[in-house]
Amino acid sequence: MLSLHQLRCFLATYEHGSLTAAADELGYAQPSVSEQVRALETSLGVQLFRRVGRGVVPTTVADTLRPHAEKVLAAVEEAREAVQSVKAFETGTIRFGMFGVARLYAGAGLIADVLGRYPGVRVELVGQNSTEVAEDLRRGRLEAAMLAVSGVESEGITITPVAREELVYISADPTRLTSPVTARRLAEASLVMPETTWRAEDSTRILLRQMLHETGRNPQTRIEVEDVETAVELVGLGLADSVIPRGAAEQLIPRLAPGAGWVSLRPRQWDTFAIVHRTGAVLSPAARLMIELATARIQEIAEPLARS
Amino acid sequence: MLSLHQLRCFLATYEHGSLTAAADELGYAQPSVSEQVRALETSLGVQLFRRVGRGVVPTTVADTLRPHAEKVLAAVEEAREAVQSVKAFETGTIRFGMFGVARLYAGAGLIADVLGRYPGVRVELVGQNSTEVAEDLRRGRLEAAMLAVSGVESEGITITPVAREELVYISADPTRLTSPVTARRLAEASLVMPETTWRAEDSTRILLRQMLHETGRNPQTRIEVEDVETAVELVGLGLADSVIPRGAAEQLIPRLAPGAGWVSLRPRQWDTFAIVHRTGAVLSPAARLMIELATARIQEIAEPLARS
DNA sequence: GGAAAGCATAGGACGATCCTAGGGTTCCTG
DNA sequence: CAGGAACCCTAGGATCGTCCTATGCTTTCC
Structure with missing residues (x-):
């Protein structure tokens, strides 16, 4: 079996024209190098050196092998360096989950933060819909994610709240919009709801359900959409109203629904932004970095919560 | 210590997303692959796979490592192949056809050239008679040969002229020998003819036939022999005259027929030395080497022809 | 809730690696 | 030309790495 060690011994021997010198360079005893070179010769079925009393002389096969052996060792070095540089965040890809409105709070800015610190890195913010992110987390394809959640419980998943937003x-x-919206008025409204939070535990919907339950009505959601932007646009067109986090409203309404406005609920309700990862997983440095930066971003806008 | 084996296990695991499947592919038990991958992770100081209950998931570091690992293994394969292709020269037998007078021009010297470059090789110069060489070529037992030819056409055989000789x-x-020999005088001579060239298209004989035809006579060849040496010896004994390439005459007459001499024909005639091989065949490095060396030898003595 | 799939660990067999010690050959030198 | 230096090889033993089987644990699927 051809090995890197054999190639290293071969090259040292080739360069020095001597097994003893090669052994010195490599820090081995001479018979060890001799054995490696012989093993290489056997494995290739070719003589690489002619033993001529004093010293060894490379054959033409050795001449042929040499550049290839160097290339192999160079490739190994490259591999090692590539890994080390990724380890140190100089290059490579950092993947992080970020779902729903969280993206509005920390999307572009978060990426800018990462690239500012590690210019060579490639950042991937995954999260088209919440079930996909959930699946990725559960399957281990994603180490961690920043999400809006309602509860703090889930099987095998640890949820760490970092901020809340009205x-x-x-x-x-x-x-x-003249006065805070009560449960009764909410129940009567025609609503468009985006899927902005974690799975079925969507805090907004739980709230709505609770409110509607109090009033003895069924859920009245008129339109379901995937993303907040579409929901806000629909609100702007007067087709429905909606309930979204304040920061999202402040950011999106001027752009997508200039005629619209917002008002608090009564009683007030909050979405919770949280870091989500598999319980018991050891997080990579990349994941920890993303968590740190994403948390900082979110807490600049939303109201910080003490992290447990 | 990073090893090729570890890289192979890593790649198999990466591709299958499973240690068990990788072990199956590589023909090892699952714990062995697991051990190798873990050793690689330890040696690089990074986690390459997240163990997630069922199966393993590559990390971004694994994504980075993969192309490098592939490159290393590819380089190893290249090295092995390079050695194997040279190995044929080192230890194997090089067979090359060389018929008739061509042997005089490039026989021993050619073998010396080859052995000088590849001391371990065994060289076989085949070619006792032309029909045998023809058969060997046609059957593919011989990749190529150096011959004296008259024409440049033959079924399934490509003939590349490299030199000509008077x-x-x-x-x-x-x-x-006082003056150039004309067709008339040639027709009157008593000749001993060796079989020196390619099949029936023996240039010397074709020439003779043409000359004799002009004079209205039948072929007058008195003696037929296999090799030039015998023919020259017979000439030396005064039993007959002959027509052979000038280089053969210069080389053989002093040795085998000291009393004899030579003179041009009128008009002058030439034998052509050519490389002969199966049309469309891909020549091995060994064959190419022989062709190159044989051509160089021949062209040192005979008049070079541009190779098409 | 049980079966299946899949990874980890443990312990032992086997082979590879590396060392020291000593023998042989070539080449230089007095 | 004899002795020594340089250099390679062989031999034998200690150690390490590799690979296996057996088994336990977790996740996933029916």
């Missing part, structure tokens, strides 16, 4: 009622009809 | 009339009778 939920507001948004509408294009100014008459609906 | 044909001279040799005799032990000085009175026959």
Whole structure:
């Protein structure tokens, strides 16, 4: 079996024209190098050196092998260096989950933070829909993610809240925004709801369900959409109202629904932003970095929560 | 210590997303592959796979390492192949066809060239008679040969002329060498002819036939022999005259027929030396080497022809 | 809730690696 | 030309690495 060790011994021998000198360079005893070279010769079925009393002389096969052996060892070095540089965040890909409105709070800015610190790195923010992120986490394809959650419990998943953000009622009809929206009024509203949080434990929906339950009505969600932007646009068109985090409203309404506005709920409700990862997993430095930066970003905008 | 074996285990695991499947592919038990991968991770100081209950998931570091690992293994394969292709020269037998007078021009010297470059090699110069060489070529037992030819056409055989050599009339009778020999005189001569060239298209004989035809006579070849040496010896004994390439005459007459001499024909005639091989065949490095060396030898003595 | 799939660990057999000690050959030198 | 230096080889033993089987644990699927 051809080995890197054999190639190293071969090259040292080739360069020095001597097994003894090669052994010195490599820090081995001479018979060891001799054995390695012989093993290489046997494994290739070719003589690499002619033993001529004093010293050894490379054959033409050795001449042929040499550049290839050097290339192999160079490739090994490259591999090692590539890994080390990734380890030190100089290059490579950092993958991080970020779902729903969290993206509005820390998307582009977070990437800018990472690239500012590690210019060579490639960042991947995954999260088209919450079930996909959940699956990726569960399967281990994703180390960690930043999400908006309601509860703090899940099987095999650890959820660490880092910030909270008030939920507001948004509408294009100014008459609906004159006072905080109560459960009764919410139950009567025609709503468009984006899928912004963690799985079925969507805090906004739980809230709505609770409110509606109090009023004895069924859920009245008129439209379901994937992303917040679409929901806000629909609100801007006057087709429905919605309930989203305040920061999202402040950011999106001027851009996508200039005619709309927002108002608090009564009682006030909050979405929780949290770091989510597999329970018991040892997080990589990359993941820890992303968590740190994402948390900092979120806490600049939303109200910080003490991390446990 | 990073090893090729570890890289192989890593790649198999990466591709299958499973240590068990990788072990199956490599023909090892699962714990062995597991051990190798872990050793690689330890030696690099990074985690390459996240163990996630069922199966393993590559980390971003693994993504980075993979192309490098592939490159290393590819380089190893290249090295092995390079050695194997040279090995044929080192230890194997090089067979090369060389018929008739060509042997005089490039026989021993050619073998010396080859052995000088590849001391371990065994060289076989085949070619006792032309039909045998023809058969060997046609059957593929011989990759290529150096021959004296007349034409440049043959079924399934590619003929590449490399040099030409004047044909001279040799005799032990000085009175026959006072002036160039014409067709008439040739027709009157008593000749001993060796079989020196390619099959029936023996250039010397074709020439003779043409000359004799002009004079209205039948072929007058008195003696047929296999090799030039015998023919020259017979000439030396005064039993007949002959027509052979000038280089053969210069080389053989002093040794085998000291009393004899030579003179040009009128008009002058030439034998052509050519490389012969199966049309469309891919020549081995060994064959290419022989062709190169044989051509160089021949062209040192005979008049070079541009190779097409 | 049990079966299946898949990784980790443990312990032992076997082979590879590396060392020291000593023998042989070539080449230089007095 | 004899002795020594340089250099390679062989031999034998200690140690380490590799690979196996057996088994336990977790996750996943039915």
